Amino acid sequence: MSATHFDMMVLVLGVCGILLVASFVGHVLERRLSPDGSNPAIENLNARINAWWVMAILIAIAFVAGRIGVLLLFGFCSFAALREFVTLTNTRRADHWALATAFFVVLPLQYALLWIENYEIFSVFIPVYAFLLMPIISAVRGDTQHFLVRIAEVQWALMICVFCASHVPALLTLHIPGYEGRNVLLIAFLVIVVQSSDVLQYIWGKMIGRTKIAPRLSPSKTVEGFVGGIACASLVGAGLWWITPFSPLQAGAMAFLITLMGFFGGLVMSAIKRDRGVKDWGHLIDGHGGLIDRLDSVVFSAPIFFHLTRYFWSPG
Numbered sequence: 001m002s003a004t005h006f007d008m009m010v011l012v013l014g015v016c017g018i019l020l021v022a023s024f025v026g027h028v029l030e031r032r033l034s035p036d037g038s039n040p041a042i043e044n045l046n047a048r049i050n051a052w053w054v055m056a057i058l059i060a061i062a063f064v065a066g067r068i069g070v071l072l073l074f075g076f077c078s079f080a081a082l083r084e085f086v087t088l089t090n091t092r093r094a095d096h097w098a099l100a101t102a103f104f105v106v107l108p109l110q111y112a113l114l115w116i117e118n119y120e121i122f123s124v125f126i127p128v129y130a131f132l133l134m135p136i137i138s139a140v141r142g143d144t145q146h147f148l149v150r151i152a153e154v155q156w157a158l159m160i161c162v163f164c165a166s167h168v169p170a171l172l173t174l175h176i177p178g179y180e181g182r183n184v185l186l187i188a189f190l191v192i193v194v195q196s197s198d199v200l201q202y203i204w205g206k207m208i209g210r211t212k213i214a215p216r217l218s219p220s221k222t223v224e225g226f227v228g229g230i231a232c233a234s235l236v237g238a239g240l241w242w243i244t245p246f247s248p249l250q251a252g253a254m255a256f257l258i259t260l261m262g263f264f265g266g267l268v269m270s271a272i273k274r275d276r277g278v279k280d281w282g283h284l285i286d287g288h289g290g291l292i293d294r295l296d297s298v299v300f301s302a303p304i305f306f307h308l309t310r311y312f313w314s315p316g
Helices: 003-033 040-065 067-086 093-115 119-139 147-167 169-173 184-208 223-239 248-276 291-313
Strands: none
Touching: 003 040, 003 184, 040 067, 040 184, 067 093, 067 147, 067 169, 067 291, 093 119, 093 147, 093 169, 119 147, 119 169, 147 169, 147 291, 169 184, 169 291, 184 223, 184 248, 184 291, 223 248, 248 291
16 A cells, blocks of 8 residues: 555545544534524534535545546536526626636636646636636627626636636646655645634634624624634644645644635635625535535635645645
8 A cells, every 4th residue: 555545544534533523423412402403503513514524525536536536526616616606696698608608618628727737828727818708708799788797707706616726626736746646635635624724713613702803794703713713723734744745834834824815715705695695605515505605715725725835845
């Protein structure tokens, strides 16, 4: 068994162990404190645990399938997230061509560029070429009503759901000396650290949260939850240094940066939901909203994590 497979096996067993403990605790709390489903906090916690099981299983299957499995998984995530985002925009009939191009041309091409590891075009394809193409396609239809708002929403959807999300599997393209064949563990590090930050912020906020950070955007986010969650997730990241090319201190610093970015990303996406007057992005995950609701922090963190790792650890 290779070192990579051994580390992955240890990581999977650890995650499964934590989820089993969380499921047991959630079940006990539900029986004692919410037998009739009257405690929203307990019900929300169990819904989160169920969602984590689903995500953990899907990611594990993708890792087993290798590079193609990871690309297909995140390609599907980008498609589903883009669909959720577009349903909340002000698109009109004149935008249908632009939307079709976004779904069936831009998105597949972005992931095809990852497959052939063409970083030069991958890094500018959406923020440059697609950004210029989208308004051109809509403009030729001749509908000028709310044109700037409509096209900006489609561009923003592509940036978040495709460009940023594609930076998660892009970690597989990095060439780090002495870390060959282990890049999939970078994805595991990113997802585990950012998701644990969300969980820990929720737990700390419920336990000692008093001072709300942005009550109009996300009433559940508190200063105490933010500080406790970020600090603990940074320690989690430092503890996972062994699956990365980083030292413990570097892993902790990297965890701090990506969890900070994930927190602010969550605020941004909450602001968009409030602007649209909805609670969740969708209903893909039972009891837990849409795909964007689960991956917003990861999506905002991924480009930062990718570029920091590329510039400081990958000479290519």
